[in-house]
Amino acid sequence: MTALTFGGVAKSAAKTVSGLPKEAKGKIGERLSDGRTLLSGDWPKLHGKKFKLDGDGHTFADHQTARGKVVEAKLGPTARLSDRQRQAQAELGKRYRYDHWSFDDVGRLAGGAAVGLQQGIGHVADGVQDALRGRKPG
Numbered sequence: 001m002t003a004l005t006f007g008g009v010a011k012s013a014a015k016t017v018s019g020l021p022k023e024a025k026g027k028i029g030e031r032l033s034d035g036r037t038l039l040s041g042d043w044p045k046l047h048g049k050k051f052k053l054d055g056d057g058h059t060f061a062d063h064q065t066a067r068g069k070v071v072e073a074k075l076g077p078t079a080r081l082s083d084r085q086r087q088a089q090a091e092l093g094k095r096y097r098y099d100h101w102s103f104d105d106v107g108r109l110a111g112g113a114a115v116g117l118q119q120g121i122g123h124v125a126d127g128v129q130d131a132l133r134g135r136k137p138g
Contacts (some may be wrong), residue, residue: 007111014107018076028106029075030062033099042067051088059084068095075101 017028034044043066051070052058059082061070070092072085081089081098089096 010104010107010111012107013110014103017106018103025075025079026073029073029079029099029101032075032101032105032109033062033071033073033097036099037063037065037069037071042069044071053084053087054091057084057087059088061088069097070095071097071099073099073101075106076103 017025020028030047037044044063045066046064047062048060049064050058050060062073063071065071070088072081072088074080079100085098089098
């Protein structure tokens, strides 16, 4: 797959995601943050847990990690933390992680997945051709 194809997939995915309803974008952002947590060697858990804040306030975190981080994910240029989420960020300090994803982030992930899929299919196809020709895979 060429860089042009990667770019085409990335641009198309970014444009598609930008047109989705707010709720769908929210779920995509949350899943991206789950992935980021896993890639950091931690584990996402307690999705949607209610956190009591100083005073009478509370907020719901997208997830809490096994190591105790509270994670809030947003997707898109206009997505912002609510007042209560900003309060949680201030109260929790380094225990609060705010992931603000762009549509281009989604596009790059889709493009990378397309390249990986193409490479995998190419490898399988090579093996099938070798088998059909009676050659052992090398």
